[in-house]
Amino acid sequence: xxxxxxxxxxxxxxxxxxxxxxxxxxxxxxxxxxxxxxxxxxxxxxxxxxxxxxxxxxxxxxxxxxxxxxxxxxxxxxxxxxxxxxxxxxxxxxxxxxxxxxxxxxxxxxxxxxxxxxxxxxxxxxxxxxxxxxxxxxxxxxxxxxxxxxxxxxxxxxxxxxxxxxxxxxxxxxxxxxxxxxxxxxxxxxxxxxxxxxxxxxxxxxxxxxxxxxxxxxxxxxxxxxxxxxxxxxxxxxxxxxxxxxxxxxxxxxxxxxxxxxxxxxxxxxxxxxxxxxxxxxxxxxxxxxxxxxxxxxxxxxxxxxxxxxxxxxxxxxxxxxxxxxxxxxxxxxxxxxxxxxxxxxxxxxxxxxxxxxxxxxxxxxxxxxxxxxxxxxxxxxxxxxxxxxxxxxxxxxxxxxxxxxxxxxxxxxxxxxxxxxxxxxxxxxxxxxxxxxxxxxxxxxxxxxxxxxxxxxxxxxxxxxxxxxxxxxxxxxxxxxxxxxxxxxxxxxxxxxxxxxxxxxxxxxxxxxxxxxxxxxxxxxxxxxxxxxxxxxxxxxxxxxxxxxxxxxxxxxxxxxxxxxxxxx
Amino acid sequence: xxxxxxxxxxxxxxxxxxxxxxxxxxxxxxxxxxxxxxxxxxxxxxxxxxxxxxxxxxxxxxxxxxxxxxxxxxxxxxxxxxxxxxxxxxxxxxxxxxxxxxxxxxxxxxxxxxxxxxxxxxxxxxxxxxxxxxxxxxxxxxxxxxxxxxxxxxxxxxxxxxxxxxxxxx
Ligand SMILES: Cc1ncc(C[n+]2csc(CCOP(=O)(O)OP(=O)(O)O)c2C)c(N)n1
Numbered sequence: 001x002x003x004x005x006x007x008x009x010x011x012x013x014x015x016x017x018x019x020x021x022x023x024x025x026x027x028x029x030x031x032x033x034x035x036x037x038x039x040x041x042x043x044x045x046x047x048x049x050x051x052x053x054x055x056x057x058x059x060x061x062x063x064x065x066x067x068x069x070x071x072x073x074x075x076x077x078x079x080x081x082x083x084x085x086x087x088x089x090x091x092x093x094x095x096x097x098x099x100x101x102x103x104x105x106x107x108x109x110x111x112x113x114x115x116x117x118x119x120x121x122x123x124x125x126x127x128x129x130x131x132x133x134x135x136x137x138x139x140x141x142x143x144x145x146x147x148x149x150x151x152x153x154x155x156x157x158x159x160x161x162x163x164x165x166x167x168x169x170x171x172x173x174x175x176x177x178x179x180x181x182x183x184x185x186x187x188x189x190x191x192x193x194x195x196x197x198x199x200x201x202x203x204x205x206x207x208x209x210x211x212x213x214x215x216x217x218x219x220x221x222x223x224x225x226x227x228x229x230x231x232x233x234x235x236x237x238x239x240x241x242x243x244x245x246x247x248x249x250x251x252x253x254x255x256x257x258x259x260x261x262x263x264x265x266x267x268x269x270x271x272x273x274x275x276x277x278x279x280x281x282x283x284x285x286x287x288x289x290x291x292x293x294x295x296x297x298x299x300x301x302x303x304x305x306x307x308x309x310x311x312x313x314x315x316x317x318x319x320x321x322x323x324x325x326x327x328x329x330x331x332x333x334x335x336x337x338x339x340x341x342x343x344x345x346x347x348x349x350x351x352x353x354x355x356x357x358x359x360x361x362x363x364x365x366x367x368x369x370x371x372x373x374x375x376x377x378x379x380x381x382x383x384x385x386x387x388x389x390x391x392x393x394x395x396x397x398x399x400x401x402x403x404x405x406x407x408x409x410x411x412x413x414x415x416x417x418x419x420x421x422x423x424x425x426x427x428x429x430x431x432x433x434x435x436x437x438x439x440x441x442x443x444x445x446x447x448x449x450x451x452x453x454x455x456x457x458x459x460x461x462x463x464x465x466x467x468x469x470x471x472x473x474x475x476x477x478x479x480x481x482x483x484x485x486x487x488x489x490x491x492x493x494x495x496x497x498x499x500x501x502x503x504x505x506x507x508x509x510x511x512x513x514x515x516x517x518x519x520x521x522x523x524x525x526x527x528x529x530x531x532x533x534x535x536x537x538x539x540x541x542x543x544x545x546x547x548x549x550x551x552x553x554x555x556x557x558x559x560x561x562x563x564x565x566x567x568x569x570x
Numbered sequence: 571x572x573x574x575x576x577x578x579x580x581x582x583x584x585x586x587x588x589x590x591x592x593x594x595x596x597x598x599x600x601x602x603x604x605x606x607x608x609x610x611x612x613x614x615x616x617x618x619x620x621x622x623x624x625x626x627x628x629x630x631x632x633x634x635x636x637x638x639x640x641x642x643x644x645x646x647x648x649x650x651x652x653x654x655x656x657x658x659x660x661x662x663x664x665x666x667x668x669x670x671x672x673x674x675x676x677x678x679x680x681x682x683x684x685x686x687x688x689x690x691x692x693x694x695x696x697x698x699x700x701x702x703x704x705x706x707x708x709x710x711x712x713x714x715x716x717x718x719x720x721x722x723x724x725x726x727x728x729x730x731x732x733x734x735x736x737x738x739x740x
Contacts, residue, residue, distance in 0.1 A: 190645040314636035
């Protein structure tokens with residue numbers, strides 16, 4: 001096999017390039033200088049300078065979720081690496097393929113002047129710190145092992161249940177020269193992603209579905225990850241089964257489709273929460289039955305036979321008992337189920353269950369009408385949907401803004417609704433929008449934000465303006481940390497504590513200070529105008545929308561209750 | 571707690587830095603209860619065997635193997651069937667033995683348990699004993715009245731009987 005003499009830093013960039021990496025988000029520092037020096041010779045990789053490593057990690061995550069290709073971020077040792085931690089944990093919880101590369105203090109040097117383990121300047125045990133929040137991590141010990149490590153990292157991050165991988169590269173390894181070869185085979189004997197679904201389980205699943213009178217499909221994030229939305233729709237239409245989504249599954253089913261019934265969960269659509277509990281057979285695909293999705297498990301689909309498809313065997317039986325377990329990639333499993341079904345199922349035009357779905361829909365999801373000229377989140381999000389093209393990407397922050405978006409902004413395509421589901425990280429949406437825009441430069445990207453969350457990573461305005469990655473931020477500005485204020489209002493007898501944000505900053509001036517554009521709006525008409533302007537803009541736009549500080553997100557399943565105990569109207 | 575069981579898990583893992591950390595971390599993070607863990611080389615180069623005794627209910631124990639399987643550096647995990655394995659533990663026990671009568675009493679016990687006296691000093695005897703954890707418990711109960719001055723146990727290790735093995739094909 002041919003080898004080339006080069007430095008570890010060049011080997012790293014070469015290996016990334018061979019993996020198809022075109023963008024890297026990061027911030028440099030002493031322990032990663034050799035890699036940044038080598039970037040001068042790698043014009044094909046565009047480095048995007050974030051203003052905080054958390055922003056870099058979220059941007060890489062947003063890039064991955066929007067494109068389905070891994071997102072890459074760089075940071076220096078010590079504080080650079082620890083600043084990535086929230087972003088890595090976020091990617092881990094939502095199974096997003098992020099590759100983080102960190103510089104590390106030298107592991108060897110002249111006169112044995114190695115520093116690892118000696119509490120050197122800017123040394124942090126990032127391997128130890130990220131062990132529980134990465135799918136895999138590894139500190140390389142020599143330049144020669146870099147290409148193999150990078151290839152393994154991409155393979156692990158993107159196959160099976162995806163997840164973040166961190167590679168820690170000591171500075172001396174970056175600078176040392178070695179004989180490097182790139183095309184070694186990847187063989188990780190402890191890692192075998194699941195193959196084809198088990199035929200027996202597929203047969204059982206098909207039998208249950210064929211006999212079902214009230215089948216419901218529950219689609220999780222795994223359906224989107226596996227690019228299996230077409231297969232999902234085909235089965236739903238064949239069986240005339242309504243499709244509910246988990247929060248992470250939003251976008252797996254076009255939400256204007258007659259069989260779409262919306263998200264389940266604490267702030268799910270009452271239609272989904274209700275019909276799910278009526279199911280006699282539940283086909284759950286690519287979901288981990290998270291607590292926020294299922295509510296109290298005692299009342300979760302008590303009558304349904306449950307089929308659970310997941311690529312992660314550990315998810316099966318972890319939170320709920322199932323009748324038919326299928327460990328497989330969602331796409332493979334859905335194709336296999338469909339092939340069994342189609343041998344016996346005739347395409348139906350109508351069923352009593354479909355009638356039930358239709359009636360429930362008119363009752364629980366009445367058609368939209370512009371009720372008021374006041375700035376109400378529901379209406380704003382419905383207006384926004386009309387203004388944005390189908391393929392526009394929406395990210396959200398965390399809190400009420402996020403739950404309103406999940407409830408009222410209809411996602412029409414997979415990978416167009418990007419939000420921090422598992423970790424619930426305030427400050428995710430804006431850098432994730434920058435990442436998504438980087439991956440999809442020809443599409444519009446909008447971050448639906450709360451004032452509290454936006455402030456957490458607002459410094460990335462500098463990144464988006466100077467790197468020319470224009471996105472739109474809509475701040476639903478209630479002057480409070482809204483979601484926690486809502487909990488204090490509902491569960492702590494309105495004893496408000498530490499939730500007031502006031503009117504600072506002025507988001508328009510803030511945007512302008514960074515060279516972005518800002519609009520204050522006072523009415524729905526002004527909102528429409530501002531959004532239209534933002535979509536035409538070639539610079540990042542912040543739209544500040546004042547809303548009532550006491551607006552609740554309802555409907556809601558109170559904590560500890562079952563999905564059948566949802567209160568409030570849609 | 572009801573429905574609590576104890577099982578023995580054998581895992582073959584890469585002999586690499588950090589593997590023990592990942593495994594220990596997993597147990598801590600997921601609230602799995604380790605009773606003992608032993609680690610050592612195997613007949614296969616580069617592969618380490620961990621024998622872990624865990625307790626918990628059925629569901630937790632199922633999660634233990636599934637979650638361990640997800641660790642990249644863990645190559646193979648098996649929950650050993652209790653009726654089909656041989657388990658052993660080794661204990662070193664230092665007992666106070668100041669006079670000849672005590673000494674001969676202790677030596678008698680050691681012989682019955684097929685242990686060895688491995689160190690003698692004017693005031694103490696050190697015993698090595700190997701066996702199932704039950705046997706070691708029984709021996710310790712016998713020694714208690716004499717005064718156990720120091721005790722070191724290795725924790726349990728185990729192999730399946732007969733031809734069965736968890737060896738990795740190379
Ligand atoms: C980093 C982080 N810190 C704290 C929280 C807890 N938290 C959840 S929602 C919320 C309020 C969010 O406020 P804002 O961004 O203004 O959104 P709103 O709920 O008002 O729409 C807080 C503090 C969190 N989710 N993430």
